[in-house]
Structures are given as structure tokens and as C-alpha cells.
Amino acid sequence: MSLWNRGIATLTFAIVMQMFTSSVSAAPKVSDIDKLPSRTGDWSAAEVARGREQLIRAFDAGWIRFIAARKDQAILAKEPPNQPGAAKNYVVRMADCLPQPEIAHWPEQPVGMFKDILDTGIIRQLVQGVPETPANTSWYFSNIGRQYQAGVIAEIEQHYGVNLKVESVVVAPGRLPITSILNDGKIDFVTQLNATGGNSQGLRRRVSRRFSCTMSASSQFIHIPVDSKLVEEINSLDDLMARPDISICAGPLTTQTAKAYMPEHTVRTKYVNDLTGCDKAIKKGKLDVIINPLHDLKVAGIDGYKSVHTLLVAGTPLWVAAEGIECPSDGNPKTEDECFETDAP
Structure with missing residues (x-):
């Protein structure tokens, strides 16, 4: 019952x-x-x-x-x-x-x-x-x-x-x-x-x-300010991966992928209002590029960026x-409790 x-x-x-x-x-x-x-x-x-x-x-x-x-x-x-x-x-x-x-x-x-x-x-x-x-x-x-x-x-x-x-x-x-x-x-x-x-x-x-x-x-796209010298230097994901000096702004649909593929890069995550937040950070010179699943930021009414396809797809x-699977509590409600397999192969 x-x-x-x-x-x-x-x-x-x-x-x-x-x-x-x-x-x-x-x-x-x-x-x-x-x-x-x-x-x-x-x-x-x-x-x-x-x-x-x-x-x-x-x-x-x-x-x-x-x-x-x-x-x-x-x-x-x-x-x-x-x-x-x-x-x-x-x-x-x-x-x-x-x-x-x-x-x-x-x-x-x-x-x-x-x-x-x-x-x-x-x-x-x-x-x-x-x-x-x-x-x-x-x-x-x-x-x-x-x-x-x-x-x-x-x-x-x-x-x-x-x-x-x-x-x-x-x-x-x-x-x-x-x-x-x-x-x-x-x-x-x-x-x-x-x-x-x-x-x-x-x-x-x-x-x-x-x-x-x-x-x-969706795919992931690198959005580069058109007035940045990086427009000529970054034409693929490999180009960006080879440049850990380039800082990245990402939203919640991108951040884990960006951090996994580019662990040496600075990746800042905007969990709320990521489009406007990242655009603002770029224009203030705090970060260099945006990675985002929109193929063109103009869809969101944001101009001034060149889009480069990473050829990554996430579903x-x-x-x-x-x-x-067990996830015992650590007693702290502000942390993610670690999970583990009880009988991993």
C-alpha cells in the first residue's frame, strides 16, 4: 500500500x-x-x-x-x-x-x-x-x-x-x-x-x-568583443584552451563544461542574469570572453561580439x-554532500 x-x-x-x-x-x-x-x-x-x-x-x-x-x-x-x-x-x-x-x-x-x-x-x-x-x-x-x-x-x-x-x-x-x-x-x-x-x-x-x-x-560558443585583439587570435576551442591567460565569463548552462575543458583558466560564473552580467563584466574589462550556448548574442539583444563555435555539444x-548511491549528510546545509557508490564495479 x-x-x-x-x-x-x-x-x-x-x-x-x-x-x-x-x-x-x-x-x-x-x-x-x-x-x-x-x-x-x-x-x-x-x-x-x-x-x-x-x-x-x-x-x-x-x-x-x-x-x-x-x-x-x-x-x-x-x-x-x-x-x-x-x-x-x-x-x-x-x-x-x-x-x-x-x-x-x-x-x-x-x-x-x-x-x-x-x-x-x-x-x-x-x-x-x-x-x-x-x-x-x-x-x-x-x-x-x-x-x-x-x-x-x-x-x-x-x-x-x-x-x-x-x-x-x-x-x-x-x-x-x-x-x-x-x-x-x-x-x-x-x-x-x-x-x-x-x-x-x-x-x-x-x-x-x-x-x-x-x-x-546545445552547442557552446565563444563570444569575443569585436574590438578586442582576440578576434584575430581565437578561432577555435583549441585556440582558447592554449591561452590560460584569457579569462572567461559563463552562465549556469556553461560553467561546468568550461571549467572541465579549461581548468587553468579563470572562469567566473554568473548564476543569475548571466547574459547582462557577463556583457557588463566584459565591457568593464574585468573578463575577456563569454562562453554561452546561444549561437549569436544578438538573439538576446546584445551587440558587439564575434561568435566562435567550440564544436562541443551538451545534452x-x-x-x-x-x-x-548514498549521500550521507555532513551536517552543513550550505554544502553539497558527497555521494558514493555502495558497490562500485
């Missing part, structure tokens, strides 16, 4: 499924995660694992049907709100799940958390509380991701004959113990916040969590908890 507490299942912040306009909206209030109930039940370890895997496979089956119907392209044709259609120039289609519905089977005989989700009609997601303004790079991607995800949920609803209420648990911008929150059952899945190739709480995400097909992907899936 499920122990899911339906009495407090109505959270303050439900996901918004309609398209954004160019209006400015403040960041949503951060949720009090400690007060949220965990999704638990009288399930065996095998049922826990199977239910989690079933949720991932349902996400994949829904996504594959979504792209097979070319619904993703219809969305990109209208995004971003300030320049409809420009998204087709900066959103990449990662072909890690081909549009072949005939071999993307739906999970049958649901158990564990997946059965509980279908029975209660509630699925809880984790989102990050970043202001929805054109000053943030995430603004040019987040509405696309929301619509993609809404399409996947609609496919699941149609197949299983259910109505699912998607509830949002909001965390603050920055690096947070998201894997811990997943493991604690406070959320069912993480939205497209984290790239597959990155790390969280000391472990590669591909090891510490289950993940779906890549739903959104974001949906994330579900995995077994054999």
Missing part, C-alpha cells in the same frame, strides 16, 4: 505548461524540501528498482513518439518569444534515441513508484528558481524544455488513460544536492537542469542517477534515482 501523503500533495508551485511571452517574471519561491513527504511504499528492493526503470522507459517511449510526430520542430518554430524561429539555430537534436516508436515499448504491469504515480495522478519534479527574464540564458531554453516535457507527459497520459498533475519543487540557483533529493524520494524526477556529461556531489551523473533520452541539447535528459 502506498504511503504517499495525498493530503499535502498540492504544492504552491505547479508547472506552467503554456508558452511564455517576453514579459518579465520573478523567480519562484524556493520550496521547503524538508517538509515534503517522500514517495515510499511497501515495495521490495526489486520493485523499487523496477518502478524507477519503468518511469525512465515511459519517458523514453513518450519522447520518441513526440519527436516521431515532429512536435518538437513545431515548438522550435515559435521560440524564443522575442525572435520566433531563432531556436532552430541554437537547439541541437541529439540522436541518442531515434524516432522509432515501434521498438520503444511502454512499460507494462507498473510497480513501485511508477504504479504509485499512475494511481495517485501526481508526479513531482525538481526545478530551479531562476528569474524568467531575457537577461538569463535559461530563458531561451526553459520554455522549450517545458513544452517538450509537457508533450512527453501527454503521451504517458494517453497511453495509460490517466491525468497527471505535475507539481514543482523549487530549489535555488547554483550547485545543490539534487542527487540527495532524488534519493530521498522528495521528487520523482529532475527536469532538464543537468547535462548528461557533468557531475553532481562528487559523482558523474551518468553513474549516480538514471537518465532518459536527451531531450534538449539534458530527465533524471530519476538509481540504486546503490
Whole structure:
């Protein structure tokens, strides 16, 4: 029998499924995660694992049907709100799940958390509380991701004959113990916040969590001020990697990639209003270049930069908890608790 507490299942912040306009909206209030109930039940370890895997496979089956119907392209044709259609120039289609519905089977005989989700009609997601303004790079991607995800949920609803209420648990911008929150059952899945190739709480995400097909992907571009001598000197990622004297400004969609490929460089991260913040830092001479997933900063209304393609691509899936991962608390709520595998191969 499920122990899911339906009495407090109505959270303050439900996901918004309609398209954004160019209006400015403040960041949503951060949720009090400690007060949220965990999704638990009288399930065996095998049922826990199977239910989690079933949720991932349902996400994949829904996504594959979504792209097979070319619904993703219809969305990109209208995004971003300030320049409809420009998204087709900066959103990449990662072909890690081909549009072949005939071999993307739906999970049958649901158990564990997946059965509980279908029975209660509630699925809880984790989102990050970043202001929805054109000053943030995430603004040019987040509405696309929301619509993609809404399409996947609609496919699941149609197949299983259910109505699912998607509830949002909001965390603050920055690096947070998201894997811990997943493991604690406070959320069912993480939205497209984290790239597959990155790390969280000391472990590669591909090891510490289950993940779906890549739903959104983007490249990274080096943006160089047109009046800088670097315009003639930096024509590739290799050129920039060879110059640790060049300082970099990055937003949350770029910073981990930039630091990993260029550990000797100074990389400053603007977690909020990264576009305007980085532009200001460059023009004040505090930093040299911007790395960002927009192919041209003119999309964001920022002029005066030459764009250089790094040929790096990062993709974001949906994330579900995995077994054999523990993240013991260090007692400090301001730090990321390190995770480890209980039985690493």
C-alpha cells in the first residue's frame, strides 16, 4: 500500500505548461524540501528498482513518439518569444534515441513508484528558481524544455488513460544536492537542469542517477568583443584552451563544461542574469570572453561580439534515482554532500 501523503500533495508551485511571452517574471519561491513527504511504499528492493526503470522507459517511449510526430520542430518554430524561429539555430537534436516508436515499448504491469504515480495522478519534479527574464540564458531554453516535457507527459497520459498533475519543487540557483533529493524520494524526477556529461556531489551523473533520452541539447560558443585583439587570435576551442591567460565569463548552462575543458583558466560564473552580467563584466574589462550556448548574442539583444563555435555539444535528459548511491549528510546545509557508490564495479 502506498504511503504517499495525498493530503499535502498540492504544492504552491505547479508547472506552467503554456508558452511564455517576453514579459518579465520573478523567480519562484524556493520550496521547503524538508517538509515534503517522500514517495515510499511497501515495495521490495526489486520493485523499487523496477518502478524507477519503468518511469525512465515511459519517458523514453513518450519522447520518441513526440519527436516521431515532429512536435518538437513545431515548438522550435515559435521560440524564443522575442525572435520566433531563432531556436532552430541554437537547439541541437541529439540522436541518442531515434524516432522509432515501434521498438520503444511502454512499460507494462507498473510497480513501485511508477504504479504509485499512475494511481495517485501526481508526479513531482525538481526545478530551479531562476528569474524568467531575457537577461538569463535559461530563458531561451526553459520554455522549450517545458513544452517538450509537457508533450512527453501527454503521451504517458494517453497511453495509460490517466491525468497527471505535475507539481514543482523549487530549489535555488547554483550547485545543490539534487542527487540527495532524488534519493530521498522528495521528487520523482529532475527536469532538464543537468547535462548528461557533468557531475553532481562528487559523482558523474551518468553513474549516480538514471537518465532518459536527451531531450534538449546545445552547442557552446565563444563570444569575443569585436574590438578586442582576440578576434584575430581565437578561432577555435583549441585556440582558447592554449591561452590560460584569457579569462572567461559563463552562465549556469556553461560553467561546468568550461571549467572541465579549461581548468587553468579563470572562469567566473554568473548564476543569475548571466547574459547582462557577463556583457557588463566584459565591457568593464574585468573578463575577456563569454562562453554561452546561444549561437549569436544578438538573439538576446546584445551587440558587439564575434561568435566562435567550440564544436562541443551538451545534452539534458530527465533524471530519476538509481540504486546503490548514498549521500550521507555532513551536517552543513550550505554544502553539497558527497555521494558514493555502495558497490562500485
